[in-house]
Amino acid sequence: MAERLAGFGLVVGVGDLGVGKQPDAQIVTYALGSCIGVCAFDPVTRVGGMLHFMLPQPAEGSSDGIERPALYASTGLPLLFRRLQEAGALRERCIVCAAGGAEIVGAAGAFAIGKRNRTILRKLCWKDGTALAAEDVGDDFARTLVLSLVDGAVKVRSHGAERVLWQPGMPTRPAPTATRMPTLEGT
Amino acid sequence: MNCKILIVDDSPLLRATARRAVLQAGVPVTQVREAANGREALDALAQSPADVVLLDVNMPVMDGFEFVEAKAKDRNLAATKVVLVTTEGNRQRLQRMTELGVTHYLRKPFEPEDLRTLVAALLAGGGA
């Protein structure tokens, strides 16, 4: 089914990133299987960007991290934030979401690339203090990630359906997982 | 953000991890202190109160359970919130901790970002 993007549409390919600030634009990336799409949006300057990384980090000794930085989480994520800042975004204001990292049957599944990508993303976010506002990761199906530069709304498409991952009015920082003291049951 | 945090754990590595989480949650570095066991924690609180204590249980000298019991008897510490960050999972011991005023609990192994999120929520007056 053909996709029609409202207004200007920026499509981010595998191992690529894109940043934009056209007010009626969308940024989209497709085929997030074991790959992870990370999008970030500054609600004040309305600058937004998206990264579609495929692997956690370049092989030791390889120059891939320099030649193709967006292919990897370890080089792509810092690059995404650098490009956002160059375009006028303030890092601390950015609302960051992620989707993908599925366990896909086949070669990628054999190497658990989805899990490795999810783990490296968590690691990098812990390292640089990024808190994801929302994420839709894991499971075993592919996803499409869409970021609207109108208001920063983020949508995820999978199984022919679309759901809102984040939109204005939702928290920009994650809520804590249930950590109230457990109580005894049945005593 | 005027919130004082006391990190109590016998592991210097876990204290440093918790410190990172607390600073990333927005607490100024000057408001964060550390203690290596329950006795040191009580001494630190006697000198200057804290708003939140991140407390391990399994520690030498005075463990977290003994600390919570001592804290419950001290009216000066009534307003201090205690968050357990621990391997402890025994329901009766945790129930006793609840009766002694502990409200939050993060079980090891925890995701460091969860500790950051929890501290941020507590500072904002929330928490799960």
Added chain:
Amino acid sequence: MSRSAVGEQLLELAQQALERMAFLIADPVDRAPVDVLPETRHAARVAIRGGAEASWLVVAVSDTFATDVAAGLLGCDAAELVGDSHGEAAVAELANVFGGQLLMALGGDRLPLRLGLPEPLSDSDAARLVLGAEWSGVLAGERGSLVLACGLG
């Protein structure tokens, strides 16, 4: 649950713990723990008391594995960690966390079991305990290895 089933469960829990806390993916490898021990640099033991007989757990890690655990927890690059203290601290905390998991696998949520404090082990003591363990296994990270062994009371 059989003793070997407890051991296998413990290995899986250890994998999950490393991933959760230290962002470290480690997989079981088919190597004899006693063959891996000479590669390890830091070891710790923790006891579980309160059952009919005491249970115990030993963790031994290579230098690079310990560094990667510490770097994960601290949110820094491994190259930024110098000195030895982080290795000792890392293995002690791993013994504490895995010990807590073993305690729960033995029914610690409802039984009055208590976890002891982690104690550092010499190479020879670690080898003796691993050799005599009822169950032992090896996890391999991207860099380095971890030996896990337990005695069940």
